[in-house]
Amino acid sequence: MGADAVVVSNHGDRQLDGTCSSIAALPRIRDSVGDRVELLVDGGIRSGQDVMRALASGARACLVGRAAVYGLAAGGEAGVTRAIRILGRELDVSMALCGVSDVPAIGPDHLLAPE
Structure with a gap:
């Protein structure tokens, strides 16, 4: 269809019982x-571990509106900056614990496969 990007989002999940989450899709x-x-993926990204999971599942980037809104409410522009930095630090820790040194190296092999 000519799209340059796709955002995987499931805001309907809040209203529809039994729907698939964005990360599962x-x-x-x-x-x-x-x-x-x-x-890109939207929905359920609340930590750096969530960012890593999304990147390992195939996302190029994550939309983190909830973290930004909470940061804004808590501290204005500085709060948004702090929230994004926290996510970045959590991602760094998650990557280090998985033996990954750069974001492009994150892949499906960093996910626990279901049995």
Whole structure:
């Protein structure tokens, strides 16, 4: 269809019982679109571990509106900056614990495969 990017988001999950979460849908969507488009994920990103999980599942980037809004409410512009820095530090720790030194090296092998 000519799109440069796709945002995987499931805001309906809050109202529809039994729907698939964004993170659960992400690998199948990545498999479907390949590397032809940028793939972003929205919903449920509350920590650096969530960011790592999303990147390992095929996302190129995460949308972190909730963290930004909470930071804004707590401390204005400085609060938003702090919230984003916290996510970055948590991502750094998660990567280090997985033996990953740079974001492009994060991949599906960093996820625990379901049995």
